[in-house]
Amino acid sequence: QxxxxxxxxxxxTPGQRVTISCSGSSSNIGSxxxxxxxxxxGTAPKLLIYRNYQRPSGVPDRFSGSDxxxxxxxxxxxxxxxxxxxxxxxxxxxxxxxxxxxxxxKVTVL
Amino acid sequence: xxxxxxxxxxxxRPGGSLTLSCGVSGLTFSNAWMSWVxxxxxxxxxxxxxxxxxxxxxxxxxxxxxxxxxxxxxxxSKNTVYxxxxxxxxxxxxxxxxxxxxxxxxxGTLVTVSS
Numbered sequence: 001q002x003x004x005x006x007x008x009x010x011x012x013t014p015g016q017r018v019t020i021s022c023s024g025s026s027s028n029i030g031s032x033x034x035x036x037x038x039x040x041x042g043t044a045p046k047l048l049i050y051r052n053y054q055r056p057s058g059v060p061d062r063f064s065g066s067d068x069x070x071x072x073x074x075x076x077x078x079x080x081x082x083x084x085x086x087x088x089x090x091x092x093x094x095x096x097x098x099x100x101x102x103x104x105x106k107v108t109v110l
Numbered sequence: 111x112x113x114x115x116x117x118x119x120x121x122x123r124p125g126g127s128l129t130l131s132c133g134v135s136g137l138t139f140s141n142a143w144m145s146w147v148x149x150x151x152x153x154x155x156x157x158x159x160x161x162x163x164x165x166x167x168x169x170x171x172x173x174x175x176x177x178x179x180x181x182x183x184x185x186x187s188k189n190t191v192y193x194x195x196x197x198x199x200x201x202x203x204x205x206x207x208x209x210x211x212x213x214x215x216x217x218g219t220l221v222t223v224s225s
Contacts, residue, residue, distance in 0.1 A: 035211065037155075045155065047213040056213060088155050090211065097171050099145065099157035099211060 003028060004089055004102035011108040012079045020105045022072040022089035028100055032092040034072040036065055039086045048087075049074060081109045112136035114208045119219030122198055126223070130193040132208030132216055139189040140164065145211045146182060146193045148204035149218075158182075158206070161191060175201075198223045 005023040012018045022034065034052050037045035047056055049065035052072065062078045072091075076083055089102035118130040134142065145160040159172035161182045170182050181194040191208060198221075205218040 039155075044207060044215040044217050045209075046215075050212060086154075090155070090157075096174075098173050099147075099160070101147075101155045101157060104154040 003093060003096070003100035004091065006087075006089060006102040006105045008103070009106045009108065011110055013110045014079055014081065016079045017075060017077045018079055018083075018107060019076075020074045020087055020089075020107070022074070022102045024070050024072070024091060024100070025093075026070055027095040028070075028091040028093040029067060029072050030070040031094055034065065034067055034089055034091045036063075036072075036074045037088045037090065038083075039088065041085075045088065076107070079109055083107055084109050112214050114214055114216035116206065116208050116216040116219040119206065119221045121222045121224070124199055124223055124225055126198050127194070127196045128198065128221060129195070130206055130208075130219060130221070132191045132193075134189045134191070134208075137210075137214070140186045142210055144182075144184065144191040145209050146191075147207045147209055147211075147215075148202075148221075149207070150201070150204040153204075156204075157211075158193070160211070195221070200224060 010018050036049035038048050039045045048063050052067045053065040064075045066073050087105045093100045113135045115133045122128050143162045146158040159182050161170045179197045184191045200223050203223045205220050207218045208216040
């Protein structure tokens with residue numbers, strides 16, 4: 001049972017900007033770091049954003065993260081065909097003493 | 111280069127047991143807090159549990175669906191983390207990933223529970 005809520009899908013044309021939301025609560029996003037992952041079919045998740053908005057080396061600056069209160073967002077600017085994938089947010093939940101993943105968002109490039 | 115390599119997946123009958131291993135290289139394993147995450151076919155990611163480093167007690171935490179059935183342990187001398195799964199159910203069928211959550215993941219190992 002996912003505690004973090006994401007839209008099931010998002011789409012855009014090449015070059016457009018897409019934003020994915022991740023809605024949580026004070027016990028998870030409101031008090032702990034959020035991480036964002038990209039998962040291509042049949043592969044392991046790849047880290048895109050850590051500690052809310054930090055980008056690992058090698059991740060294009062087209063990907064950016066932000067947070068506000070009990071929600072977080074991942075933005076993909078300059079959308080490219082290779083961005084078609086599933087995206088997940090994750091954060092530690094203090095009440096559950098567990099990591100909680102978002103429900104996942106499938107991004108389609110039209 | 112950091113590598114996490116899972117092994118031990120396979121087919122098991124309901125009620126059976128299986129132990130997964132994850133060998134880690136390229137990072138200071140003894141300081142790493144290690145998690146297991148699973149993904150059922152066609153579904154999203156689900157955190158299974160984690161083990162902290164021994165320097166902070168090596169304690170474990172588990173998700174509600176597996177608590178009491180799964181046990182995570184570590185052997186710092188072998189740079190390996192384990193997931194012992196008992197009383198397996200069909201709903202435990204998934205690809206199981208070893209991960210630090212903060213960035214490093216293995217490629218996963220498939221566990222199929224079926225009669």
